Amino acid sequence: MIMQEINKKQTTRSGDTAKYTEGVFGADYLSDQERSEIDHEVSMVPHKSAAVIEALKIVQHHRGWISDESVTAIAAYLQMGAAEVDSVATFYNLIFRKPVGRHVILVCDSISCYVMKYGDIYKALQEKLKIKFGETTGDQCFTLLPNACLGCCDHAPAIMIDNDLYKDVTVGMLDRILQKYT
């Protein structure tokens, strides 16, 4: 909805930035901290738009996900079209365009973990958390996502929760692992 309104405001897809920088979700939507971190990234690249992935990472770090408001604010700040920013944001699977829980569980579903039966781990997580891939628990604690090869094939099956990698995971280990996250 918001994206549609923003797109209506835009007369051109990119270039004419004034149309939406004056809108509700201009660059001032970003916090001082976010802007200062983005400025640092911009200083490292030849032109502003080259910092867009870093900008998305920064805003996601502070807000947990990338909302339509964040897309348009980043676009305004980097003098890009909102659709351009969104085309990048939606390309990369670890930029979240929907809200996620406080912790994101990534279950490796690639080939070595397939052979070592990641399916059993997924089934157990589904039962324990009462959610499927792509869903978030009612208390907003966990989001469950499939992920391509975590590069831990000699210790399959593997899962990652936030920054923590768990190897040789068994169904019996899951309760103890999940307890660490609140």
Place this chain on the structure above:
Amino acid sequence: MERPLTQFIHPGCPPFDLREYEMTGGYSALKKALAGMTPLEVQKLVQDSGLKGRGGAGFNTGMKWSFVPMGDAAPHPKYLIANADEMEPGTFKDRLLLEGNPHQLIEGMILSAYAIQAGVSYIFLRWAYKKAAQLLRKSIHEAYTAGLLGKNILGSGFSLEMHLHTGVGRYMCGEETALLNALEGKRATPRAKPPFPQVSGLYGKPTIVNNVETLCNIPHIVNNGAAWFKGLSNSEDSGTKLYGVSGKVNTPGCWELPMGVTVRELIEEHAGGMQNGYQLKGVLPGGASTDFLTAEHLDVKMDFGGVQAAGSRLGTGTMVVMDDATCPVGFVHNLQHFFAQESCGWCTPCREGLPWVEKMLMSLEEGSGTAEDVELLQMHTQLLGPGNTFCALAPGAMEPLQSALKYFREDFDRHIQLHRCPYENGHH
């Protein structure tokens, strides 16, 4: 047996810091090159050593470098990029080098940058490698503090900046031109070649993208020479290789061994053989995008020529073992699900073809497949094969499919006859 890349890597122990790395000979190759070798001499040495790219393509590294314009008239800055976006399913070798000895990679990068006279370097690291990111940040900082990075390195007049870039997912980022687009803040779609990145790469400037393992070899080649490097191997391809085995073997892992060990040696000696009750049915020798080998191929040498002669590719050298309790149709379906999901959507055969392939395999696995589906799958291995797509993703995806249809055709047929998956560990 010499293991130059991993001699100082002890899994479970923290890697060497700068002081420890230097005490064991670290950065001596850099000092040697900066003091007494011209950039072209370094290029020539690496070319003569026969080092071939360890990311999967197997192209002579020194030769790749030789396409970079040199001299004062060359465009600048030139870029040197370490491809640390390890994401080929079944591959976990660069992780060992990144976490085990980050300074070895940094020294290899400075030497390689010197050889092509690059002024800026990036490590493109995949998002999931959190520990490696932390270690690399610390090591890059140490190198800057010691004057090994930055302006006028060790008083040589050569300058190099180094940045760590962590990705946000997508297999495509490992393709070298897609990686460049990702670094420029764009969608990671591949670029047309020519122009090759060596001439027009990052921001249109000459750029070299090398795999982590490739770069880690450079300090050792500079220190010990081309003849030594050739002597490490027991095959016509030089050097050692990081090999890995995963699947239902007794001791899955990653080992540095002379280039050219056999499939049998890897599985039986290093990986401890198959787990009790399981037999080997097939192996992907070098990651998800390589053709199957079977029990007939156990004596194939794991070097570029040997695996190619057996109808597959060395790829990343990290093999996935398929046991006899795992359904080949389900196995290949898992691979095609990955490739369909990771297709960047840039060109039609890949974007449209891979999801169709995935759906046909799914219907076979669920028991609703027909003989016509198998024919269509066979046809797709041609349609999505080399020459019809922008990059190597779809042709790579077709490799395990075409060889599964060749070696495990009976399994496909049984799914059709029984209207279900005959394996207990089948569809899930």
